Amino acid sequence: MKLTLLAGGTGGTKLAHGFAILAERVELTVIANVGDDMELHGLHVSPDVDALLYTLGGLIDTERGWGVRGDTFTAHAMLERFGAPAWFTVGDADLATHVERTKRLRGGDRLTDVTAAMAAALGIRARILPATDERHRTLIETDEGVIDFQDYFVRLGQRPEVRGVRFDGDARASAEALEAIRDAELIVIGPSNPIVSIGPILELPGMRDALIAAGAPKLAVSPIIGGRALKGPADRMLASLGHESSSLGVARLYAGLVDRFVLDTADAPLAPAIGELGMAADVLPSVMRTDADRAALAAGLLALAGAT
Amino acid sequence: MKLTLLAGGTGGTKLAHGFAILAERVELTVIANVGDDMELHGLHVSPDVDALLYTLGGLIDTERGWGVRGDTFTAHAMLERFGAPAWFTVGDADLATHVERTKRLRGGDRLTDVTAAMAAALGIRARILPATDERHRTLIETDEGVIDFQDYFVRLGQRPEVRGVRFDGDARASAEALEAIRDAELIVIGPSNPIVSIGPILELPGMRDALIAAGAPKLAVSPIIGGRALKGPADRMLASLGHESSSLGVARLYAGLVDRFVLDTADAPLAPAIGELGMAADVLPSVMRTDADRAALAAGLLALAGAT
Secondary structure (H helix, E strand, C coil), X not given: CEEEEEECHHHHHXXXXXXXXXXXXXXXXXXXXXXXXXXECCEEECHHHHHXXXXXXXXXXXXXXXXXXXXXXXXXXXXXXXXXXXXXXXXXXXHHHHHHHHHHHHCCCCHHHHHHHHHHHCCCCCEEEECCCCCCEEEEEECCEEEEHHHHHHHCCCCCCEEEEEEECCCCCXXXXXXXXXXXXXXXXXXXXXXXXXXXXXXXXXXXXXXXXXXXXEEEECCEECCEECCCCHHHHHHHCCCXXXXXXXXXXXXXXXXXXXXXXXXXXXXXHHHCXXXXXXXXXXXXXXXXXXXXXXXXXXXXXXXX | XXXXXXXXXXXXXXXXXXXXXXXXXXXXXXXXCCCCCEEECCEEECHHHHHHHHHHCCCECCCCCCCECCCCCHHHHHHHHCCCCXXXXXXXXXXXXXXXXXXXXXXXXXXXXXXXXXXXXXXXXCEEEECCCCCXXXXXXXXXXXXXXXXXXXXCCCCCCEEEEEEECCCCCCHHHHHHHHCCCEEEECCCCHHHHHHHHHCCCCHHHHHHHCCCCEEEECCEECCEECCCCHHHHHHHCCCCCCHHHHHHHCCCCCCEEEECHHHHHHHHHHHCCCCEEEECCXXXXXXXXXXXXHHHHHHHCCCC
């Protein structure tokens, strides 16, 4: 079945991997967040796309959760010596990805095509689609001013309270991304940060309407378990933006967009309230520690959607 | 004393190191060939400038004769995986140099300023001046057509016969390079390939005139010993371009430009013929195997110039 997953960050990437493991049953397309993209050392870095490339390509450093397993850091040390900013650590293989991507983008290729070529080079069967080929950078409004996403996320370690999120650029969703929504037989919003991973995708003009118009079953998976994000600042961010830091709070953000909302077994008591939002609330174990966990959650979602 | 050295490639770089060792007596400026510059993986690579940076910064891989000692090649392997051309091997630290340089150039800095900043970062006291900040690429005319210098030098391993050399671009010498010629108290043309290392510097409009007009003693060191280049294709290139592949052939190319010509002891019999070209011919051991050899040749040149 044609499955389209919206993803960004760790949780969404892990679920993408779960679906990729089920490749015999799933023709996977991942629409990836590019709001985290940045220029580093003059190169175009797409952290969420890279996490998908490395994870689905079997290269990811699972210990660190980012970058390439066994990577070296020789270039980074040299860049530091030249006085380049060192707060965003880049491995050498990772740097090669940024160099190659930047070369192709400067040559006029779209990020969509560059990503497809890289995925093919890494032997990835799934399609990875950047949500847009245009500039669409997440800006974080804090008490100390408006800062770039990676400044907030990496340089400042997610310490500032988030007062708002907006986007730099006037981007449109890519034709491929919209088509992947339209043609999907199942649409899944991954367990990613709803504000800064899924939000940047949904905020692209046409994306929300495409999602509403899509004929496929649509389900979302909560990134919050027991009021906490497993990783990252989603919980604090929800709270500081006036949302409830819970699966219920996330479900409210997706009301009208999805038919089903999947929350972890730990949050089962919240299911009735979510059901009142006009979506089915389903309970599944959703902590993905191992590859088996990822495949099990993916299979559970297929089952829920009636695609056993 | 203010010494200005024209250099490119291995021999010129080694002599630059020799003068740098004599830092208490020599205020060294090196005018570096940039005809070898190329774009690789979308990055600006300046091989001769890098050889100077790495050698004078104490980073050079003396075994290989290029690149950074102890460098890793992780990025190169990844770039190969992405299908990028692999014939020009780039270490990870070396890649960092190209990334940082390219970032600064794209930001509007001149190569002169970028090089000065990098030299400072590496603790280099000598000034390294690219001969020009503008596009000035050596093109090699061969029987198989006109090719880029690095295509000839690295990709094709210097196999094609060289029928001519010309330059892509309409470059002018940098103000700093011309000033370094004008203000020098001693000018040395290093033992570099006269056609593709020194030639690209001399061919810049104004450079030859500046050299002729300069008040300082001017001497050149032969890169040919016993009819052979110690490294590189200078001997074959001289021959295929109709010059004599000898110290005498090189001296003829510099007639009118220098007062003294230094040839290796092995070539002593050629001294009288060189003397007839209107320059003094001096014999010095000029093979630089060790750092001591480099310093000894540098000191010998200072002595010849009367600057003991």
